[in-house]
Amino acid sequence: MPKQKATLKIIAKELDVSVSTVSKALRDSKEIGKETKEKVKAFAKLYNYRPNNIALSLKNRKTKTLGVIIPEIVHHFFTTVISGIESYANSQGYNVIVGLSNESFNKEVINLDTLANGSIDGFIMSVAKETLSKKDFHHLSETIDQGIPIVMFDRVIDDLGCDKVIVDDVVAAEKAVNRLIDGGCKSVGLISTKDYVNVGRLRTKGYEKALKDKGIHINEKHVCKLEDKSVSLDNFDYLELQVEEFLSTAEDIDGIFAVNEIYALTAMKAARKMGKNIPDDIQVIGFTDGVLSKHAHPPLTTVDQNGFEIGKISAKLLIERLELESEEEENYKTVVVDTKIIERETTFKLK
Amino acid sequence: MPKQKATLKIIAKELDVSVSTVSKALRDSKEIGKETKEKVKAFAKLYNYRPNNIALSLKNRKTKTLGVIIPEIVHHFFTTVISGIESYANSQGYNVIVGLSNESFNKEVINLDTLANGSIDGFIMSVAKETLSKKDFHHLSETIDQGIPIVMFDRVIDDLGCDKVIVDDVVAAEKAVNRLIDGGCKSVGLISTKDYVNVGRLRTKGYEKALKDKGIHINEKHVCKLEDKSVSLDNFDYLELQVEEFLSTAEDIDGIFAVNEIYALTAMKAARKMGKNIPDDIQVIGFTDGVLSKHAHPPLTTVDQNGFEIGKISAKLLIERLELESEEEENYKTVVVDTKIIERETTFKLK
DNA sequence: TTGTACGCGTTATCAA
DNA sequence: TTGATAACGCGTACAA
Numbered sequence: 119m120p121k122q123k124a125t126l127k128i129i130a131k132e133l134d135v136s137v138s139t140v141s142k143a144l145r146d147s148k149e150i151g152k153e154t155k156e157k158v159k160a161f162a163k164l165y166n167y168r169p170n171n172i173a174l175s176l177k178n179r180k181t182k183t184l185g186v187i188i189p190e191i192v193h194h195f196f197t198t199v200i201s202g203i204e205s206y207a208n209s210q211g212y213n214v215i216v217g218l219s220n221e222s223f224n225k226e227v228i229n230l231d232t233l234a235n236g237s238i239d240g241f242i243m244s245v246a247k248e249t250l251s252k253k254d255f256h257h258l259s260e261t262i263d264q265g266i267p268i269v270m271f272d273r274v275i276d277d278l279g280c281d282k283v284i285v286d287d288v289v290a291a292e293k294a295v296n297r298l299i300d301g302g303c304k305s306v307g308l309i310s311t312k313d314y315v316n317v318g319r320l321r322t323k324g325y326e327k328a329l330k331d332k333g334i335h336i337n338e339k340h341v342c343k344l345e346d347k348s349v350s351l352d353n354f355d356y357l358e359l360q361v362e363e364f365l366s367t368a369e370d371i372d373g374i375f376a377v378n379e380i381y382a383l384t385a386m387k388a389a390r391k392m393g394k395n396i397p398d399d400i401q402v403i404g405f406t407d408g409v410l411s412k413h414a415h416p417p418l419t420t421v422d423q424n425g426f427e428i429g430k431i432s433a434k435l436l437i438e439r440l441e442l443e444s445e446e447e448e449n450y451k452t453v454v455v456d457t458k459i460i461e462r463e464t465t466f467k468l469k
Numbered sequence: 470m471p472k473q474k475a476t477l478k479i480i481a482k483e484l485d486v487s488v489s490t491v492s493k494a495l496r497d498s499k500e501i502g503k504e505t506k507e508k509v510k511a512f513a514k515l516y517n518y519r520p521n522n523i524a525l526s527l528k529n530r531k532t533k534t535l536g537v538i539i540p541e542i543v544h545h546f547f548t549t550v551i552s553g554i555e556s557y558a559n560s561q562g563y564n565v566i567v568g569l570s571n572e573s574f575n576k577e578v579i580n581l582d583t584l585a586n587g588s589i590d591g592f593i594m595s596v597a598k599e600t601l602s603k604k605d606f607h608h609l610s611e612t613i614d615q616g617i618p619i620v621m622f623d624r625v626i627d628d629l630g631c632d633k634v635i636v637d638d639v640v641a642a643e644k645a646v647n648r649l650i651d652g653g654c655k656s657v658g659l660i661s662t663k664d665y666v667n668v669g670r671l672r673t674k675g676y677e678k679a680l681k682d683k684g685i686h687i688n689e690k691h692v693c694k695l696e697d698k699s700v701s702l703d704n705f706d707y708l709e710l711q712v713e714e715f716l717s718t719a720e721d722i723d724g725i726f727a728v729n730e731i732y733a734l735t736a737m738k739a740a741r742k743m744g745k746n747i748p749d750d751i752q753v754i755g756f757t758d759g760v761l762s763k764h765a766h767p768p769l770t771t772v773d774q775n776g777f778e779i780g781k782i783s784a785k786l787l788i789e790r791l792e793l794e795s796e797e798e799e800n801y802k803t804v805v806v807d808t809k810i811i812e813r814e815t816t817f818k819l820k
Numbered sequence: 821t822t823g824t825a826c827g828c829g830t831t832a833t834c835a836a
Numbered sequence: 837t838t839g840a841t842a843a844c845g846c847g848t849a850c851a852a
Contacts, residue, residue: 123615125829136839141831151837166611170587172532173829175523176844183566183588191551194760197543204542204569213588215534215566218555236521236845237534237564260517264474383764409545409759413734415766476845487823492847502821524845527828587829 124165133161175236183213184436185238187229189221189246189273194408195425196244199271202429203242210437223248227257239440240267242432245275250316269436271428273316281435282452283428287317290457291324292331294375294403294421297459299332301401301466303373307340309361309381318343321377321405339368344381357381362388373401379410382418386464402464416463427455475516484512526587534564535787536589538580540572540597540624545730545759546776547595550622553780554593561788574599578608590791591618593783596626602665620787622779624667632786633803634779638668641772641808642675643682645726645754648770648810650683652752652817654724658691660712660732669694672728672756690719695732708732713739724752730761733769737815753815767814778806 126144130137135154143150143158144167150158175181184207188196200216207214215238217229226246233241241261249255255275262268262279271283298306308325311318322343329336342364344357361384365371374389376382382404389400396402396416404411407422431453461467477495481488486505494501494509495518501509526532535558539547551567558565566589568580577597584592592612600606606626613619613630622634649657659676662669673692680687693715695708712735716722725740727733733755740751747753747767755762758773782804812818 126831127829137829138831138840139838141829142838145831149837154837166615168582168586169831170527170829171583172523172526172587173844174831176521176527176828176846177830177832179844181523191555192545192548194543197548200542200567201569204567213566213568213583215564216551216555217564218552231519232522232564235519236523264517380764387766409761410764413731413761413765415738477847478845488845489824489847490822493822496847500821505821520847521845524828525847527830527844528846530828 124162124167125170126167129158129161129165129167133158180440181237181239182211183215183238184433185215185217185229185233185241185243187217187219187226187233187241187243189219189244191216191218194410195272195406195423198425199244199429199432202426202431203433204429205426206430206433207437210433212433212437219246219249221246221248223252223254230257230261234261234264234266238266240269240436242269242271242429242436244271245273247273250275267436267439269432269439271432279448279450281432281439281450283432283435284452284454285423285428285457286454287320288324288327290405290421290423291321291375291377292328293324293457293459294405295325295328296332297419297465298373298375298401298403299328299334300468301373303401305337305340305368305370306373306375307342307365307368307371309342309344309364309374309376309385311377312343312345318377321375325375337368340371357384358388361385362391365389365392371400374403376402376404379404379406379408379418379420382420382464383410383414386414386418397464397466401466403459407460411460411462414464419462419465420460421457422460424455424457431455475513475518476521477518480509480512480516480518484509531791532588532590533562534566534589535784536566536568536580536584536592536594538568538570538577538584538592538594540570540595542567542569545761546623546757546774549776550595550780550783553777553782554784555780556777557781557784558788561784563784563788570597570600572597572599574603574605581608581612585612585615585617589617591620591787593620593622593780593787595622596624598624598666601626601667618787618790620783620790622783623774630799630801632783632790632801634783634786635803635805636774636779636808637805638671639675639678641756641774642672642726642728643679644675644808644810645756645772646676646679647683648816649724649726649752649754650679650685651819652724654752656688656691656719656721657724657726658693658716658719658722660693660695660715660725660727660736662728663694663696669728672726676726688719691722708735709739712736713742716740716743722751724754726754726756728756730755730757730759730769730771733771733815734761734765737765737769748815748817752817754810758811762811762813765815770813770816771811772808773811774808775806782806 126137126140130140140158143155204214219226226249268280274282274284295306310322313319365388374385376385382402394400404418404420407420411418411420477488477491481491491509494506555565570577577600619631625633625635646657661673664670716739725736727736733753737747745751755769755771758771762769762771
């Protein structure tokens with residue numbers, strides 16, 4: 119077993135030919151004689167030669183790797199997106215390097231900075247919450263200015279020159295609410311976040327729009343906007359209290375649209391505590407189709423964000439841009455990915 | 470805004486000095502005059518100069534990036550491990566490149582192959598199930614022979630020259646079973662995988678050991694070994710059938726130790742279907758503390774694998790080996806990470 | 821104090 | 837048909 123890694127140089131020396139001959143032989147150039155070619159190839163196979171990626175990257179000024187920066191990785195939506203990115207990237211001969219911002223502005227900047235120095239050809243990212251609230255996007259515009267394209271998904275910044283992949287939260291929420299109404303609900307309640315959280319605001323908007331379109335008056339007792347630093351699992355108990363209070367002051371609610379899984383599960387738990395049955399007394403639809411929904415009791419009907427598709431499209435947009443010869447083409451796209459409702463057992467079947 | 474990326478060469482030309490002067494000035498070499506230094510530094514800052522990682526990698530024959538290859542990323546345990554890896558790696562100036570095998574032997578080989586050609590300095594990986602059942606590890610030993618170190622975690626191959634990070638599955642399983650017995654269970658059932666899955670086999674062993682140590686005869690009707698390509702969520706229905714059958718042929722079971730979350734939840738579901746109450750009729754302990762356990766109904770008592778720690782230690786071991794000058798040191802370590810039981814509501818409280 | 825030359829591994833171009 | 841050279845961007849030993 120050759121402990122030394124094979125390079126063109128080593129093969130050349132061993133075979134007593136020049137480096138360029140070896141290179142050409144291996145790439146099957148017709149410049150090289152049949153005999154030499156065979157000799158070189160046999161030797162290369164024996165020594166298990168592989169071209170050195172780094173050298174190629176340096177030469178081609180392309181690394182064929184994508185930098186993905188996300189706020190958090192222990193999170194179903196983001197991992198699904200990564201899955202989609204990997205899948206498409208690999209199929210196109212690209213690798214994926216992952217950076218985590220942990221929702222921190224500084225870590226996001228550092229990540230961007232380290233990777234931008236030649237390690238990657240372009241970024242796919244979802245912005246950290248801190249960055250969003252700081253509204254400081256100079257690191258993003260700077261990397262774009264340096265000629266490194268970015269594709270943003272989900273948490274997106276409006277006026278930034280880059281491709282974007284999003285879900286239409288308003289439409290998705292409308293779908294969910296309509297589904298509840300079609301399933302027979304008379305009073306649909308909403309469990310959302312405070313309005314400063316982007317997705318919460320948009321999904322609330324969708325809720326309102328759906329009701330208005332059906333000519334239903336919006337009862338503010340049916341709307342619950344939770345203060346909730348991070349939709350994590352740690353503050354679950356506090357959430358529970360808030361939701362119980364909400365449900366007990368709006369006894370007539372027979373359908374709930376919750377803007378995420380956790381809220382939906384909390385609502386189900388609270389309802390059950392009040393002796394209500396799901397879906398017979400209250401139907402529930404959540405948002406984001408994660409493991410929780412699938413394994414809830416009963417399994418939760420949800421609006422699927424389609425993370426895999428988001429990832430795939432993001433990778434596609436980025437790679438297309440990377441491989442576009444003319445860098446002039448600055449017609450940035452925003453792709454809206456479709457959502458669909460995954461029917462499970464917290465809603466009645468439609469006939 | 471400079472659209473062109475700054476290089477030493479460009480700065481040198483612009484300032485009409487030599488490339489090495491610029492290089493030295495930026496690295497604060499005392500060889501360079503104060504004036505020149507300042508001039509160069511100012512210019513570099515203006516042009517936002519950063520050394521090109523790729524060129525450095527080529528020169529140093531080190532990429533300062535770690536390749537992580539895991540079977541699946543939409544999976545709580547693995548993402549927790551990645552989190553730990555990232556955290557330590559970044560603190561040491563390393564990046565992390567992620568490859569997914571999707572439990573496939575071929576994809577694992579391809580991933581290893583593409584990354585091994587200079588893109589990374591070493592691997593951290595958990596082996597695909599298919600690789601495990603094929604028992605074909607030539608790709609692993611070959612990359613090690615090429616001088617690229619591997620650290621394996623969780624799904625580990627015994628006779629392979631590399632560092633390993635594992636949880637003592639036997640002991641952890643024993644703990645779980647003992648906990649059930651201490652909690653009053655008379656007939657503890659096991660839901661595990663077929664024996665060729667390493668962790669399944671070891672946890673089964675722990676189950677058997679715990680019973681033997683208490684002088685309890687092992688009833689083969691109490692043991693269920695599921696055939697299960699990937700513990701994913703897609704084949705849930707099929708799983709359910711198998712578990713239901715198992716439970717109905719062993720009616721006396723009053724405690725279940727399941728080797729993963731999904732199996733545990735499936736068991737709970739099946740038990741409930743049979744009219745049994747949890748924990749009153751059957752107590753349950755799962756393995757791997759993920760979101761599912763936390764939000765199960767009722768919340769599931771589990772053995773926590775401590776993925777973050779596993780990731781951190783893996784990264785530490787790998788980086789230490791990478792930065793070891795003497796490559797001779799082949800005293801490979803196997804670190805055993807401790808597990809603990811997270812008490813929730815599928816077991817009785819101990820007095 | 822500054823500049824030249826070299827090498828990391830590869831390929832493209834041009835010369836032999 | 838083969839070989840030498842340059843270049844990608846960097847750092848450093850050595851020469852000026």
